[in-house]
Amino acid sequence: MADQPTSMERFIQGILPENPVYRQLLGLCPTLAVTNGMKAAITMACAVGFVLLCANVMISLIRNLLKPHLRIVIFTLTIATFVTIADRFLAAYMYEMSKTLGPYIPLIIVNCIIICRCEVCASKQPVITAASDALGQSIGYGLALSSVAAVREILGTGMFFEIRVLPTAWPDWVIMVLPPGAFLTFGLLLGWVNWMTSRYAAKKQVKGSL
Amino acid sequence: MSYLIDIVLIALSAALINNFVLYYFVGICPFIGVSRKVEMAFGMGCAVTFVISIAAIMSWTITTFVLMPGAPLSAWVAGFFVSSESAAKIDLTILSYIVYIFAIASSVQFVEMYVRKFFPLLYKSFGVFLPLITTNCAILFACLKIMSNIVGVDDPADAWDLGRSLTLAVFGGVGFTIAISIMAGIREELELCDIPKPFKGAAITLITGGILAMAFMGFTGVDSGLKKAMTPAPSIEMKAPQNTAQ
Numbered sequence: 001m002a003d004q005p006t007s008m009e010r011f012i013q014g015i016l017p018e019n020p021v022y023r024q025l026l027g028l029c030p031t032l033a034v035t036n037g038m039k040a041a042i043t044m045a046c047a048v049g050f051v052l053l054c055a056n057v058m059i060s061l062i063r064n065l066l067k068p069h070l071r072i073v074i075f076t077l078t079i080a081t082f083v084t085i086a087d088r089f090l091a092a093y094m095y096e097m098s099k100t101l102g103p104y105i106p107l108i109i110v111n112c113i114i115i116c117r118c119e120v121c122a123s124k125q126p127v128i129t130a131a132s133d134a135l136g137q138s139i140g141y142g143l144a145l146s147s148v149a150a151v152r153e154i155l156g157t158g159m160f161f162e163i164r165v166l167p168t169a170w171p172d173w174v175i176m177v178l179p180p181g182a183f184l185t186f187g188l189l190l191g192w193v194n195w196m197t198s199r200y201a202a203k204k205q206v207k208g209s210l
Numbered sequence: 211m212s213y214l215i216d217i218v219l220i221a222l223s224a225a226l227i228n229n230f231v232l233y234y235f236v237g238i239c240p241f242i243g244v245s246r247k248v249e250m251a252f253g254m255g256c257a258v259t260f261v262i263s264i265a266a267i268m269s270w271t272i273t274t275f276v277l278m279p280g281a282p283l284s285a286w287v288a289g290f291f292v293s294s295e296s297a298a299k300i301d302l303t304i305l306s307y308i309v310y311i312f313a314i315a316s317s318v319q320f321v322e323m324y325v326r327k328f329f330p331l332l333y334k335s336f337g338v339f340l341p342l343i344t345t346n347c348a349i350l351f352a353c354l355k356i357m358s359n360i361v362g363v364d365d366p367a368d369a370w371d372l373g374r375s376l377t378l379a380v381f382g383g384v385g386f387t388i389a390i391s392i393m394a395g396i397r398e399e400l401e402l403c404d405i406p407k408p409f410k411g412a413a414i415t416l417i418t419g420g421i422l423a424m425a426f427m428g429f430t431g432v433d434s435g436l437k438k439a440m441t442p443a444p445s446i447e448m449k450a451p452q453n454t455a456q
Contacts, residue, residue, distance in 0.1 A: 025242065025412055029347050033235040073315060080308040088304065103234075103354045106307050110347045112239060179233050180427065183420030187413050194408035 004125055007132040014136025020113045021144035022193045027113040030104050031145060032182040038161045041149035042142070043097050047086045047105060049138030052114050053131060054082045059122040060130035066123060075118045080109045113137065151185050152176045213373075215440050220377045223433050225385035230348050232389055232423040237348035241390055242415050251394035255387025259380065261318055261343050262352050266379030268313045269353035270372050273360050277302045277309065303361055310353045318343055348386055352379045392422060 005013065020026050030048070034040045055078050059066075066074060087105045090098040098105065108114070117137055122130040153159060156176030158166035175181050228234065231241050237258070244254045275283040279301040288297040322340040326333045343349065355378060359370040370378075396418055405414050 026239075028238040028242070029235050032238060073312075076311050076315060077308060080311045084304060084307050087307070103351055103358075106354055107236065107347050107350060109307060109311050110350050175424070178427065179235070180420045180423040182235065183416050183423055187409075187416030187420060190416060191406070191409040191413035194413065195406075198408060 004129075007129045010121060010125075010129055010133035011136035014133060014138075015140045015143070019140040019144055020116075020137055021141060022190060024113075024116070026116055027111045027141065028186075029107055030111065031148060032179075032186060033104050034101055035145055035149040035152055035182060035185075036156065036177040037153050038146060038149045040097065040100055041145040043090070043094065044101060044104065045138065045142035045145045047090065047101075048108055048111065048113070048141055049134070050086055051079060051082045051108055052117060052138050052141075053134040054085075055079045055114055056117055056122040056130040056134040057127055058082075059118045060125065060127045063123045071119075071123060072115070075115050076109065079114050079118075083108050113141065148182070148186050148189060151189065152181055156181060212441075215437065216374065217377050218440075219433050219437060220374055221381040222436065224378050224381040225388065226426065227429045227433055229385045229389055229426050230351065230382050231386055232419065232426045234351065236351040237346055237386055240342070240346060241393060241419070242412055245390050245394040245397055245415065248391060248394045248398060251390045252387065255383070255390050257340055258343060258346060258348060258386050259383025261314075261321060261340070261346075262349050262379045262383045262386075263376060264317050264321060265310075265314050265349050266352055266356060266375050267372070268317055269310055269356050270360070270370070270375040272309060272313060273306070273357050277306050277357075278361055279303065303357075306357055310350060310357075314349050314353070348382065352382050389422065389426075393419065396422075 014020070018024060021028070021031050027048070030044050034044045055075070058078050059075060062074075083106060086108070087098070090101070090105060117133060121133045125133075150160065153161075154165060155173045157172055158164060158168070158170040173181070176185065224230070230236050231238065240254050240258070245251045273281075275281055277284075280298050281300070281302070284300050284302055285297045288300045291297075318340055322333075325340070356370060356375045359374075363369050393415070397415065400414060400418070409417075
């Protein structure tokens, strides 16, 4: 396992270089669906982070017992268990929020990010690495969700975390909080991130050649 | 008659008004990943519709007979261990996510085996997509929607029967097929356009999806209008809007 990335590398990679949403295009359903407000987006990111961390640690602990042809089923059932815990927790302590998020909390089960991390990292590497990988990926996921949510909430309602930041004269772009706004915002942000990445890579190349 | 209206409304709202992809954002992954060619997109849509119908039948059966509070099968089993009063109150809804995902995964596996064995031609056209569908959110979303319409209602008479659940699933699948096929058609044309390099691929697809979603927003309100037109309203209510118009 000499060529496997170390814990620190995994952690850093998850945040920007291998950002789950912008670079890997995984887990787009919640990215588009729950980002009409910052609060919902942060709660969603926390829920995904909790499930990802628990699932990664669990899978990493039992990685030597896994049978190759059954592993996807085991991953899914492990994830489903933790999603049930997260869902019940939200329903008990943050009832309003769990109403807002609605079916998107159970849909974390089929969120590709978690299965992907279990497959790529947790089923091959020890617990510490798997946990730091999960933390890095969740931070990256949270950043991505809040970037989309910030644009949508500010333009759509003139508020940020439900505190007014734009003058009341601002005409709310209602389309931003409706479904089309999610597609448009995320599409434009994705294009922008791609552009920045290519510029950064070009700069690095020039510096390297000098 | 009111049952028929219900079915029509559920079908319309699942297929067009609250389109699975463009309104609820479920099934975005294939919407972006498999929408390069119209034939492939259509095949994917058919496969999803097929699996979603089977999953809906399974989830309706499981929810009604096993998971629901006071479900007959689990109450009967529990009757052997506890008194009949507490057995009637048994509620297994907490297990629903695990049960659904297990049901979906296994039914996809069986459908794939069955189709490969008995319909090789059909398998060739959409069999390759079948394993991918297990992690398609649209399937689980349909199951959850059916569950919330059985468990979540206050009056047991309002709980959905198999017909309503199946209508939701089939027309949800049809809506998915419509959306992904339109998208594939647009993307075939986009291949010939001069798109800025960073926007190539997923970004321009998402923006196109946004414009499509805007177009589908035009269907908003069709269901309530249709409901008003189809239910014979009492004469007093008919007069009221005329007065306000004058």
